[in-house]
Amino acid sequence: MSIIDSALDNTRETFRRDQVWSFLKEKEVSVDVSHQIILYIEGLSVSFDGFKALNDMNLYINDGELRCLIGANGAGKTTLMDVITGKTQCDEGSVYFGQTHNLLEKDEAEISQLGIGRKFQKPTVFEAHTVLDNLELSLKTNKGVIPTLLARLSSTEILKIDEVLETIGLKDHRMMLAGSLSHGQKQWLEIGMLLVSEPRLLLVDEPVAGMTAQETEHTAELLKSLAGDHTVVVVEHDMEFVRSIAKTVTVLHQGSVLAEGTMDEVQNNAAVREVYLGDES
Amino acid sequence: MSFLNSVFSTKWLDRGDQAGSRTMPFVLLLLVVTFLASFCNLALPADSVFYVSTYTITLLGKYLCYAMLALAVDIIWGYCGILSLGHGAFFALGGYAMGMYLMRQIGDRGVYGNPELPDFMVFLNWTELPWFWQGMDQFWVAMVMVALVPGLLAYVFGWLAFRSRVTGVYLSIITQALTYALLLSFFRNEMGFGGNNGLTDFKDILGFSLQEDSTRIGLFITTALMLSLVLIASHAILKSRFGKVIVAIRDGEDRARFIGYRTERYKVWLFVYSAVIAGVAGALYVPQVGIINPGEFSPVNSIEIVIWVAVGGRGTLIGAVIGAILVNYAKTRFTAIMPDGWLFALGALFVLVTLYLPKGIMGLFDQFNERRNKNKAVDVQETAS
Numbered sequence: 143m144s145i146i147d148s149a150l151d152n153t154r155e156t157f158r159r160d161q162v163w164s165f166l167k168e169k170e171v172s173v174d175v176s177h178q179i180i181l182y183i184e185g186l187s188v189s190f191d192g193f194k195a196l197n198d199m200n201l202y203i204n205d206g207e208l209r210c211l212i213g214a215n216g217a218g219k220t221t222l223m224d225v226i227t228g229k230t231q232c233d234e235g236s237v238y239f240g241q242t243h244n245l246l247e248k249d250e251a252e253i254s255q256l257g258i259g260r261k262f263q264k265p266t267v268f269e270a271h272t273v274l275d276n277l278e279l280s281l282k283t284n285k286g287v288i289p290t291l292l293a294r295l296s297s298t299e300i301l302k303i304d305e306v307l308e309t310i311g312l313k314d315h316r317m318m319l320a321g322s323l324s325h326g327q328k329q330w331l332e333i334g335m336l337l338v339s340e341p342r343l344l345l346v347d348e349p350v351a352g353m354t355a356q357e358t359e360h361t362a363e364l365l366k367s368l369a370g371d372h373t374v375v376v377v378e379h380d381m382e383f384v385r386s387i388a389k390t391v392t393v394l395h396q397g398s399v400l401a402e403g404t405m406d407e408v409q410n411n412a413a414v415r416e417v418y419l420g421d422e423s
Numbered sequence: 424m425s426f427l428n429s430v431f432s433t434k435w436l437d438r439g440d441q442a443g444s445r446t447m448p449f450v451l452l453l454l455v456v457t458f459l460a461s462f463c464n465l466a467l468p469a470d471s472v473f474y475v476s477t478y479t480i481t482l483l484g485k486y487l488c489y490a491m492l493a494l495a496v497d498i499i500w501g502y503c504g505i506l507s508l509g510h511g512a513f514f515a516l517g518g519y520a521m522g523m524y525l526m527r528q529i530g531d532r533g534v535y536g537n538p539e540l541p542d543f544m545v546f547l548n549w550t551e552l553p554w555f556w557q558g559m560d561q562f563w564v565a566m567v568m569v570a571l572v573p574g575l576l577a578y579v580f581g582w583l584a585f586r587s588r589v590t591g592v593y594l595s596i597i598t599q600a601l602t603y604a605l606l607l608s609f610f611r612n613e614m615g616f617g618g619n620n621g622l623t624d625f626k627d628i629l630g631f632s633l634q635e636d637s638t639r640i641g642l643f644i645t646t647a648l649m650l651s652l653v654l655i656a657s658h659a660i661l662k663s664r665f666g667k668v669i670v671a672i673r674d675g676e677d678r679a680r681f682i683g684y685r686t687e688r689y690k691v692w693l694f695v696y697s698a699v700i701a702g703v704a705g706a707l708y709v710p711q712v713g714i715i716n717p718g719e720f721s722p723v724n725s726i727e728i729v730i731w732v733a734v735g736g737r738g739t740l741i742g743a744v745i746g747a748i749l750v751n752y753a754k755t756r757f758t759a760i761m762p763d764g765w766l767f768a769l770g771a772l773f774v775l776v777t778l779y780l781p782k783g784i785m786g787l788f789d790q791f792n793e794r795r796n797k798n799k800a801v802d803v804q805e806t807a808s
Binding site for chain 1: 664667671673688689
């Protein structure tokens, strides 16, 4: 009798209803930011047919900061984002996410699942899908083939999407096809897609291109509110916009870092004035 | 459990605005026509006006097999943007697997009366069955092969092609080369698939004579049921989040990757699914037409399938079915009147559809619907004002 009892107890213990076996739990990605730095870029070089798009670049992004990257065309801003997100292979150097994740060894999907989200220069949304579907696809979930086949929206996910729809002001357009949105709305949708994926690090390439003054202001507010919980890196040409959001600005020139500091420091830097802001002064 | 949930909570009879929402009504229509035709063949006397001849039944069965093949291409081309010009290969492989089973069923009724070896092997002076013919006398083994062989080929091919990020025209050309390579190798007698002549002279399937009307009706109904099943399954798959990812890959593969989806895996599995459907279509085709030969691998066949889908309207599932049936009906009619003119007609059809009906017949339907709705709206407004 006692044998049966203990066997039953064992079974009950194994199949406890209030918890999930540890191997069934999804692994939380942990990013080691014990040195306050979330992104380490060291000695990075990329060349296309002899042209050095990135030339021995060193850049550190602190956890939770809002950093702006500026620089003339061809300074290497977009290439840098391509390398970080795994789209472009680099020739030498290292890119670490936290202290442990070597991004150069991973592909785009894996990097995205680590919590690095990217917004493209040209708004890229899935035009044949509704706004809602676009957001659903971007949710932070298991992105494997079978889980995706069986996936249904949970109520928390729907709440999350509603919240983001509110933030990006597309609440009334949720059933509209993304392809029929205006340019500015597409920009917003793409930002929304970033938000629902709950990334640690957001790479935002020219977020206000094609936006009205009012929308630009709204974007600035949003990006500022994101910093802190998230780390935000913004590439932008619009100096007014950069001035309104950035604490720290990094100036890139010919594939390496030219100067770094507050907007005022950077604008008064002699080297920067010469190569980039020269025409403004 | 969550699978069951998703099965039950899918609104089968949902008639929304989205493409593919007409699947269920269409399946019903298909089944009604199938049973009506079968009934008219079996129950009515041959001189009745409504009598459907067995020849027509077999012809319809053949069309339905083509429809299934078109559906396979639509799934991969219409929804994922992968233009496969080699789906005839998967169709033929499924057909050969079924053909091997039917060959073994002939037994000692062949010309040479060899109980073990098919006629063409005796003719080639072979003394024993090649290893890949072993077990094919079992129906279930053959059925496993019908799905496994095309599926495996699609998996290996897809894995190599999609992992290397081959897309667009290059992929189409490679699929075309794949089917051409198979065509050449199946022509060889040493391959052990009957060479030039292929496999034919079948006697019976599962003990039923292939010459009997009832067997033909049975095959026709089986084909219709399989087509319905595949339509419903594909509809469910493409409506799921998996299907949304597939369309996302079609419209912006890079974006899908940056969101965190391993797009090559999605593409490979969709390709395998599509290839298995093509294989099953081939397996249903062979007993109805009574022959399978390397001609089925010919690149032209694969291109024809793409035209069926284009005519019906891609990315709509039932468009592919309608397109395949209509074009093949036209082919049957046309080749009877002017046998040499068919390829010209087909070419002209393709050009016309591309120019004037980019969304195919289904697109035409949608246009009519839209116009009607608009007219209705105008009417309502006018009466209001």
